[in-house]
Amino acid sequence: MDTTNSMAEGATASRLKSIAVNNFGEEGPGDMTPSTREKAQRELNETEEGTIIAIAELKQLIANDPKISEIIDRTDDSFYLKYLRARKFDVERSFRLAQNHALYPERIGQPHIYYRSLTPGQVLALEEGVIGVLAKRDNLGRKILVLFPGKWNTETMPLAEMHSLCFLLLNIMIESEETQVNGFMVLCDATGLFYRQLLSVITNRDLVSHIVHLIQETFPGRFKEAIIIKHPWYVSLIKTMVFPLIKKKFRDRIHILGGGHANIAQRLGPDCLPEDFNGSQPKYDPAFFTQAIQEAINNNYPPFKPCPPGQDISTPASLSKLHKRHSSLLSFPTTSIETKLEKSLSLQNIDDEFHDAISFSVSTPLP
Structure with a gap:
């Protein structure tokens, strides 16, 4: 790679890190804190010398795979590092994860996931606060993805668009090194969840399967916990439908709690939560997410090229x-x-x- 391209890719990575960190409400440049670096060494087997070797090996494996090397639009070290951290620096497993991640949209028949634009329905969902990310991390350093499915209008944004929006938001969020190490959790307030949203889920069984694939086998992030609160009784149907697909270690991290926001404040601590969740932070304002995500898209994110129509991409055997x-x-x-x-x-x-x-x-x- 020539020096000009290397400098350009470094600048792109820096901009994306700024978007993922600062526009999601955090302060600072996004580099890991000393405690997070210690956690990376302890939990992920990350060392300075080992990181250099692992990145070089992963780059070579990807360069030798024509299916994904043609899709990946970045080659800076930080791009590869998130795969290594997600698989505790096991290079072979990290390579399989990179394969699954790059080929995921075409495999599920939705190459538009990597198109660098938002649909009107997705913009509206962001503005109305259907999905977002809280500014503060919880007491374990985890980033908090929030969902309000009761606000979801399935007519303006069908499940496929919801799926691709979640995929885009997760990919932007994982640019933060703190998130790569500490992971993320999902906080779902099911207030107002009604039969129309539920019908959209239970009649799209293949897509539900793909979403499970995304979290378990495809996404280079550490999913740590999901909490569902203020849910109607028929959420048990979704649980009956989805839980058989989920590995035990992930099932054990999903908690369907009774009660409301007071329980969450007790569990996660009030300092990371807005007042909507009985926390000490200002009221949750979703307006800035549309701008943050659009800025990421304008900076050529996600880091993959959309596959040309009709391009034959084989599915990895594991998927x-x-x-x-x-x-x-x-x-x-x-x-x-x-x-x-x-x-x-x-x-x-x-x-x-x-x-x-x-x-x-x-x-x-x-x-």
Whole structure:
């Protein structure tokens, strides 16, 4: 690589780090704190000498793979480092993760995930606070992704667009080295979650499988915990549908809690939470996320080139095997649910019909 290209890539990486850190509310340049560096050594086997060797080996493996080397649009060291940290500096596992990450959109038939633009529905969802990232980290240094699915308008932003927006936001968030080491958690306030949002999920079983793939096998980040609060009783249907797909170590990190925001403040501490969550920070304002994400897109993010239409990209064997397993697990019938929900045009009659539909599905054993 010539010096000019190297300097340009370094500048791009620096801008992306600034977007991921500062525009998400944090102060400072985004470099790791001493305590985080110590954690990286202790938990991830990260050393100065080992990092140099591992990056060189991973670069060579990727350069030798024409399928992904043509897609990846960055070659700065920080790009490779997040894969190594996500797999504790095991170079072979990091390479498989990079393969899965780069080929994920084409594998699931959604190459638009890497298109550098936002749809009108995604912009509206950001502005209305359907999804975002809190400015402060929790007491374990984890970044907090917040979801308000009750605000999600499935007509203006279908599940596929929600999926790609989450994917983009996670990728921007993981540019922070603090997040690469400490990981991230998901905080979901299910207030107002209604049958329309639930119907969008249960009638898109393949996409649900892809989302599980994303977190478990594809994304170079450390998922540490998910907490769901203020949920209606029928969230149990989604749990019944999704949990069989999830590895035990991830299932153990998902907590469906009763009560409301007071429980979260006690669990995570008030200092990282806005007053909406009974915390000490200012009220959550989602407005800046649209600007932050658009700035990242303007700086050529995500770091992959969209695949040309019709380009044949083979699925990594590990993902192909998982997809077959997930498809079989998601094969329980939902026709009765769909019919009953779609017939529920009167709001005052929804509860009884919805209860009947969900009772049918939950009582149907998984294969």
